Amino acid sequence: MTIASTYEVALAMIVLGLAAWIITAQKSFAAAGGFVAYGLLLPLVWVRLGGIDVALAEAAIGGGLSGVLLLGAAARLGTTETAVVAERPGVLVRLLASVLSAFIALSLAAVVLLLPDPGPTLAPAAVENSAATGLGNPVTNVLMAFRAMDTLLEKVVLLLALIGIWSLVPDRFWGGRPGMRHEADPRGVLAFLARLLPPLGIVIGLYVLWVGADHPGGAFQGGTILAAMWLLVMMAGLMDAPPISRRWLRLTLIAGPGIFLVVGLGGLWLGNAFLAYPSAYAKPLIVAIELAMTLTVAATLGLLMAGVPERRA
C-alpha cells in the first residue's frame, strides 16, 4: 500500500469514526463541536478527490457557517435538553428508525457502487467548451454558464431560508435588529482581532472571488469569508447588526439573484435563450454577476447567523 492510499484509508476511517461519534454524542453541544471538526476533515477528502472548489465550499459552509448555526442552536437548546433526552421513544419507534436509516445508507451505497465505471460524465464536454466564456476554471464555467439556472435557483433558496428565519419575528420587532447586541471589552483580545483581521479578510474574500475565474474559488467561497468578517465585527461589539428594514440591506440581499435574472432575461432578447450570454461579453457579465452575488451571499449568510430580530430598530 502506498503512502497516499494509506493516508486516504486513514482519512476515511477518521471521517467515518467522527461521524459515528457525532451521532452517538450525548450532548448536542458536543455533537455540534464534532460537526465543525467533521466539516474541516471532509474538505481533505474533497482535496484528495481533486475537487478543490468543493473543498473550499465545504470548509467555509459545512465547517464554518453551519457549525456556528448548530452551535448557536445547541446553546439555545441547552436548558431543555435533559428533559428531552429523558423521554426516550418506544422500542418499536427506535427499531423502525434504525431500519429506515440502515435502508437509506445501504441504498445510497448500492447506488454508488452500481454506477458504471468510468461513471457517466459531462466533464470533457465542459472542459472542451470552456473557451466559450473566457474563464479558465471549469467549475466556474459550469456554475455560471452551463448550469447557470441551478446557481440562480440556489441563490434564491438562500434568500428563502432568510425569509424563513425572518418569518419567525414577533410583530413588535418586525424591521428591528437581529439577535442580541454583543458586548465585548473594547480593549479586549476579541475587539483587537475584529480590528486586525477584517482588512485582511476582505482582501482574501475578494481575492477568492477574483481567482475563481481561473482557479478554485468563486462567489460563494469569497462571500462566506466576507460574511465571517462581518460577523466577527458584530460579535466583538464594534458594530451593531443593521435593522432588517433598511433599504440598502434589502437591495444587497436581492442584488445577486436580481442581476442574474436581468442578465438572464437579456440573454433571451440578445442571445438565443434565457441565461445565454452574448459570447463577446460573457466574461464581464459573469464577473458582474459574481461580484453582486458575493455581496448578496455575504449579507445573506451574515443575517442568517445574526438570527431573528429581537430588538426594535
Next chain:
Amino acid sequence: MSAAFNIMTIIAVSAGAFFFFAGTIGLLRFPDTLTRLHALTKADNLGLGFVVLGLLLQAPSIRDGLKLVAVWLLVLLAGATVSQLIARIARQDGASG
C-alpha cells in the same frame, strides 16, 4: 540540492507531526482547561510552524511560499485569540474540567 531540500522537508514536517501528536496527547491527558490550552498552542505554533517550514522548501515560487507563511501567521493569530477567550471563560467559571 533537491535531495538535501527533500531531507530537510522530511525532518521539518516530521518534527511538526511530533508536536501535533504531543499537543493532542496533552489535550487528552492534561487535567484542566488551562494546561490543555497550553498543549494546544504547541500544536499550533511549533507543529504548524515546522510543517510550513518544511513545505516552504518545496514551494514552487516565492508567492506560494508567502501564502504558506501567511497561513501560519493567520492560524497563530486565530489560535492565540481563541485561547485567550477560552482561558478567560475558564477562569471566570473557576472550572477545572
